[in-house]
Amino acid sequence: MKKGLMTMTIRSPGKIRLLLAAAPLVIALAATPAFAQDTTAAPLPSAPAPADDTSQQDVVVTGSLIRNSATATAAPINTLSAQDFVTRGQNTIAEALQTIPANGAGTMTRAWNSFGFATGATAVSLRGLTTGNTLTLFDGQRSAIYPLGDDGQRSFVDLNTIPQSIVEKVDVLQDGASSTYGADAVAGVVNVVIKKEIVGLHANVSAGISEHGDGGEKRADLTYGYGKLSEQGFNIYINGEYQSSNPLYARDRGYPYNTNDYSRVCNGAGNCLTNETINGIQANGDFGGLGSTRVPVVQPYLNGAPAYEDPADPRGNFRLLNASAGCRDLKAVTLTPAQQAAAIGANTPTDPQICQQDNINDYLQEIPKQQRYGATAHVTVNVGDRAQAYATGTFYESKTDSSISPLAFANQTAAGGTQFTLSPVILPTYICPRGTTVDCTAANGTLNPNNPFAAAGQQARVNYRYDLPRRTLSDAKTYRFAGGISGSFGDNWKYDVNGTYSEVDLRITNKNYLIPQRLIDVVNDGSFNFVDPSQNSQAIRDYIAPTNVNNSNSKLWQVQASLSKALFALPGGDLVAAVGGAYRHESVYNPSANAPNEVNPADRYYSINSVSTIGSRNVRSGFFEIDAPIFDQLTLNGSGRYDSYSSGQDNFSPKITAIFKPIEQLRFRGTWSRGFRIPSFQEAYGQPTTGYINATVSPDQPGGAAYIAAHGNNNYAKLPYSYGLTSSGNPNLKPETSTSLTGGVVFEPNRHFAFTVDYYHIKIKGLIGAPDYSGVEEAYYANNGVVNLPGISVRPGIADPDHPNALPQLGFVEYQYVNTTSETTSGLDFSGTARLPLGHGINLTSRVDATYLINLDQTTPAGVVQKFAGSLSPCNITSCSGAPRWRGSWQNTLDFSGRASLSATAYYTSGYSMASVDYGGDPSDCSASLGSSVYTYNNGDAYKCHARRFIDVDMTASVKVGDRFTFYANVLNVFDAKPDFNPGQSYDSGFGYNVAWESQGFIGRFVRFGAKIDL
Template sequence: MKQKSLRSGLLATTTIRGILSGVAGLAIAVAAMPAAAQDAAAAAPAADEPAAEVVITGSIIRRKNLVSNSPLTVITAGDLEARGITTTQDVAQRLPGNNGGTMTNNWSANGNFAAGASAISLRGLTSNSTLVLTDGLRLSYYPLADDATRNFVDLNTIPSAIIDRVEVLGDGASSTYGADAIAGVVNIITKKQFQGFTAKGFVGTSEQGGADQRGISAIWGTGSLAEDGWNFYVSGEYQKDDMLKFSERGYPYNTADQSDTCNAVSCRTNGVQNGIQFDNRFLGVGTTTVATVRPYNAAATAVAGSWRILNQADGCRDLDTVTISQANIDANAAAGAPVGGVPVGTKLCQQDNINKYSVAIPEVDRTSFSARFTKRFSDTLEGYGSLTLYNSKTYNETRPRSARDQATPGAAGTTYSTAAGSADFPGAFGLYLPIYVCPRGTTVACTSTNGTLNPNNPFAASNQVARLSYYFGDIPYFTTTDSKTTRFAAGLQGESMGWDWDLGISGMETSLEYAQHGRLYIQHLIDVVKDGSYNFVNPSQNTQAVRDYLSPTKIQDSKSQTAAIHFSAARPLMELAGGTLQLGVGADIRYEMVDNPSANPDPVGGDPRQRYFTINPFGAKGQRTVAAAFFELDAPLTSNWEVNFSGRYDDYSTGFGAFSPKISSKFKANDKLAFRGTLSKGFRAPAIAETNADPSTGFITLSAPDDFIAAHNNNGYGDPYSVGLTTVSSTTLKPEKSESASAGFVFTPTRNLSFTFDWWKIHKDDIIQGGDYAPALDAYFAGQPIPAGFNVVPGQADPNFPNLLPTPGFIQYGLINLSAQDIAGVDVSASGRFDLGFAKLTSTAEASYIQYFTQTYPSGTKARYDGTLGNNQITSGSGTPKLRGNWQSTLDFGKASVTATAYYTSGYKSIAADNGDDYYGTCEEGHTAATYRNGDVITCNVDAFTYIDLHGEYQLTDNYSVQLDILNAFDAAAPQDPSSTYQITNYNVAFHSPGLVGRYVKLTGKVTF
């Protein structure tokens, strides 16, 4: 991989970085400005409030002591409001423990598999190793899997108005919840009751323009559980987020031309179609929305002239015009890349696809309705029922489709390319405009006898075909998603014969319509080229019927379901020296289903032309039931020492079972200091998308061997190139298994101060991935037989050397249990609450640091990912930052309050061990520094990113208040990251989006009765 890391214009204080770098820094910060809480202090009631018995995440036993044996973060609804957060996905994405493999809404704008969704990835172990719950109950999967293999819960299905708090358990929890809780659990606790009426409305906009937001929410409730014995509330929300295009931002995000960024060896590519580098090098003819053609003989085997604009009279229309000069020719010759087919004086059109088409943030509409009724039947019996409806819609657009393309392999491994010769377009150069056109359905060769000269081919009268390079600019390409979720839950809680018991049922369905507009259907492209019905000379004259025929809208309707019955009970058994020995037992059964039909299935008969170009054929269909039994034993052995044992056995209808034990302990050294630790085992069941799915293809960027590049005259072909990794599901996959450990302490030196420190470690075996494709690539480039289990499909040939070996287009292989991962790190927090006289101060600082993250393959090869772009294949190049943290402080003056929240993400190296970089901790390929052309020095690292949000609130009257949020208040810029993928330009969409949006102002009005 030969991508360079670049400097950003980061505008934020560096003191936050030091504060969040470790426990000592946190202690200093709290001493300077005392803080509020993680764990006990955050969840503890005020001194004059009685402590109620509750169940915290990771346990089934009710208790008053909320200091968990595992790292537990509690974020209240008030904390969220003070951060200006309006959606549940914003809550999760800002968590310090959220790392590589996270998926924000902005992924929807850039070609990801799970369009329209958002997912969290605690510890960087990806979305399928973090369990997301609501009120301790599971949710249905998003119908589209992340990377077409990882089933996950979409965070856009949980209304924020009904959130009471968010509990984040940073520890393995399979002994309580079963599969998927390897890295931790995010449990979103909704309001148990609400009285009165509260409504909020807000509008927001960025200082630079774009990404406007507006929204309204309301909640109304009546009845008191304590006085009336019942409560009922309803809630509704609506939020609209406008699209933000890269063209609405400045350099380096708004253009494909990165040639102003250079290092001692070379400059970054221009990237513009038909672009000219600053050193006068011409990059070569590329596809634009103005058709470019080149004449070949009638057999399409020999060149007969130079490239030219198809409609020379119309010129470049809305594009820039470039005229090839002798200086361009000379510069290419000096670089060893002579220009072919573009003589001096040739006029071509330049197109910057990033500036013209690319979207940074999609348009999103969210609507929700919630209702809950809670009834207290007696002092020992209570029941509830709840209903939630959520609708999330997204809209995104990007560049139109190209006439020269290659289809993604389907289930039969078939593919089709218009960039190579075929029965439809015989010859060496693939798609061309023929000499004659004939009516559609003609079954014999089209000649002067049965056809007419092709009006689209300017060389037809000379008995020559026209090789074509073209984007279908008159057919906009855009996608929409419409996700509807319905969730019902009901439960009873009571006491009987000394047992505290809890019975719950839940059901949820997610239905998704994913529509792709402007994709080209292969056979229909062949038809309109051969019958001349599509006007390439003047595309504005095409009828909508012709466009619809060429690109029929592809709608993929999918759904997922889950239903569960859960029962748990706990009771005291006996008195021990330190307190009451308590036993908890439980059982549950659930049903899971995903029905996601292939987006681009193989046609009947196997004709590869009866499919779409570029639509990934991924899909999955399957169902299963899971029955489980579990227990928990909490033993206060002495007044200072507590031990907790828990375990769970899960039995899957698909033919496997797993037992997950856990032991945790807490030792109270004195009233101020308590030590805690855990040991556990967990598992992740193979996802339905991993065991019952159609092939899926994800693309990565590699560089070809030096001798291959030299054979192509060092013209840039193969350096780099994009290759699709096509994986095939397997019904024989075993569960991933994990072993976890944590150890730490909680220190409360005063009533108002609290510190926590927790070291943690996770080992995973039998990781489900594709095998090592490197030997298959080596064999392909060397001309040797491809290893068994792999298939390499050639890609598009080099236009200047079409008879040489092309770069690989796709590597096909199956999913297997193949390797192990080890990850370790530290979580720290500091918190406090103080009355300063003139105001009350609360402050919380927390950070998560990854010490190391390695993957060991069966061969013994070990790859290290922390602090790099790895694991690149899983995170799509978003990488694994070593340190993430935030610090929130609030001054409450009574009627007014002010909150500042600082967010920090450390930098990382532009290397990835799973993408061809074999070394850790160094800059890639010796490029130790780079400069902009203006002389600024750029290191090979992607910089750390710090930004600060400000929130102010003023109580106008008892019923009315206003809030002002200034997000990214100091306008910190997103660090420049040239390793970005999915058409994301120069920034990390997983962690740096606030820096792309820039300073953002949001005004909120709130009314309460």
């Protein structure tokens, strides 16, 4: 055991289950002596102060400029305290925010951050309006964005950079707040508030592991603080924390999540899902043709074409290049004569022995390896009797390591500039040293040792997939500094002056990504060993797939000041006015990791996105707020902000709120505001950025049957494939503008109970996005590749090497971002809290939070209203993870005189239609999404038209030993809930479930033990 860090090794799943079952009992027994020592009733924990609570100390309310003890907010705010993180067993702020009900469609979880555009980052999407419309603040101040955009488009702040151990609370303002904070606060604000004062030494260590014995994690943090503001007039503390978590792979769990052979999933009539492994045999015995695996197969070629014209001539069959080695570590399959005949029909004649490769089982990483650590120093000083100053500095580093399936040698370079396709890959008869400028012949070369047909004067077409998985490593270093002073002078004039500087330095390292020009080089000089690929030297591997390192950064600095004063008395209290101004600079530098190469288009990587964004701008802002308690029962508030951008845009954002309290126990509240979102750097200046979606050509769609027939009914035409959506920036974009309103009721009949219901409605105009491409697939296959849609161009994909003259798969859909039409969302927020004394010092706290999504609609340029609520859409934003109508949580905590606690929290996400509405689907017509988001049996019937709800229950327990030590245990997913197997979700990326909402179901039951020391 390392000093200061608790480690745990448990190898037996049976023992893990025993520990899980025993943990609550052990903690309860340990707590018993503490209960016996004090049987008197402890005071009931006080409820969080309502918005209009009057204390003697000025408070800062998220969404307001006014520091005032009597300030009330009409906007719904969901506050997560440091204690909430403990009682819910949440180890990171990112993890906690993912579970709030208001986090909707478009959220970025750690499972998404492996190979998404914003590799290594996480973010939330309030109201389902994307990460770009959720503003994240630190103590009310902005922070530098992540250098990579969500979907290569939207700017956001990475939640992985927040040091949880010093966070006092997180306020989630569930309302538009552009009148206070400016751009991007359309859907709401996440304000992370760190502790102002920490005294003494505080340490926390924990370790956890799943009941399967994998996915282990470790955490440690240490904080030391000195000085009390009330006594010495200052406080200074330093903090450090470390966290690490191990990766999880698909192969770590059982069927059907550990494979892409779904052919064992069948209906009552005997129809089964598709076996999508490479060279897989279907449940009915069908074989769709030969694919490329990490075991090379070859076919004799002559002058760039098959050496034998008759595909039934066995001399022209594909065969194992190294028959003596067989399939090595892959599954060997012997084809029947009927299956061989099918391969001939697919124009991939092959010998009976083939090898199957399961990329999901071999390579798919469900949860990336992650490591996070950082340090913070904070000082607060009383300046005289009427002012307080602070300064804080944080360094935080977050690293991830992800892997995914390897690439085939026959492929196409990434979108951007002129693309190069290498297909098929032909091994020459003779090889010559690299750099030979004349044709390689018998006169100047030697027979190719990789080509078994060379002695016969033939070439060899080789089908081969690289044997090393692609790896992407992210390393984000965040530097954040802030300082300021607030206080009062004269006749109670209040001021607040602060500034901040932040920077994110990001390094993305890509390994095992191939460059076609270099493949051509090693094919022609024979230096790559196809006969036994495992014998290739590291030098050869480094040549064909050199490590790609891309450094980017983003910066932000800001200064702002505000002044407020109570101007005169009204019947309900003082009218308070505040004014202020701010100036900030923000920039991003993200050069392309795979820039276009017009001199030699082949000298670029496969697969690495060409995305690039470089830009900067300055923002000048002025703002005001007036709070007017008209009389005791009615308070009105008005605010506004004007922002002027050096890039040419400007905007004024007003807001009006009202609180009406007819009786002490009942409060009505409402808000109206206008907001805006400035085009992100990626949207305005980004170079071509490509994301991929999966599709399947159905024989029932227009042109589908003819397309499949033209390809000999082979797997190229029948199985799911990917095509790219390539977007480019548009400097002429206008800001999105929004109108928001909320209205609700707060009912607090007594100090034990509180209930709230709020309605929200947000409409965004000038929505920035893609032109409507929902008809591209149908038009492409119906019109032999010709697509005439406004603002859209298409490129074909890699040609079918076995039918090179047939229409290729759809390859790329290309467009510039445009201001489209509008998006509207509305819903209801519910919350309820009960705090009940049960006697003998035992108190029960029960809290329910829920959000119901009434509608999430987007209007296309053609005037068609796409309704996403309760469906798998919007796929273009959520990667087909959907917009569930209901999300909620229910937390119940028993507190035993402050000496021990036991808590259970249930999280609920409702089911939804599998319709991909923005790709032409219809929630009321399952058939409209067949072959895309709705998986089908081999007879064409739908597998599932609806995804079921997911419920996850977490339990935590803690006990104090003396005044200095606390021991705790967390059991996450205590009932071991499984995700709904439904492979059309998550862009059919091989997960088989919805990674946005159900990742804990894949992880399974998870136990964590820890200890805290407070000195």
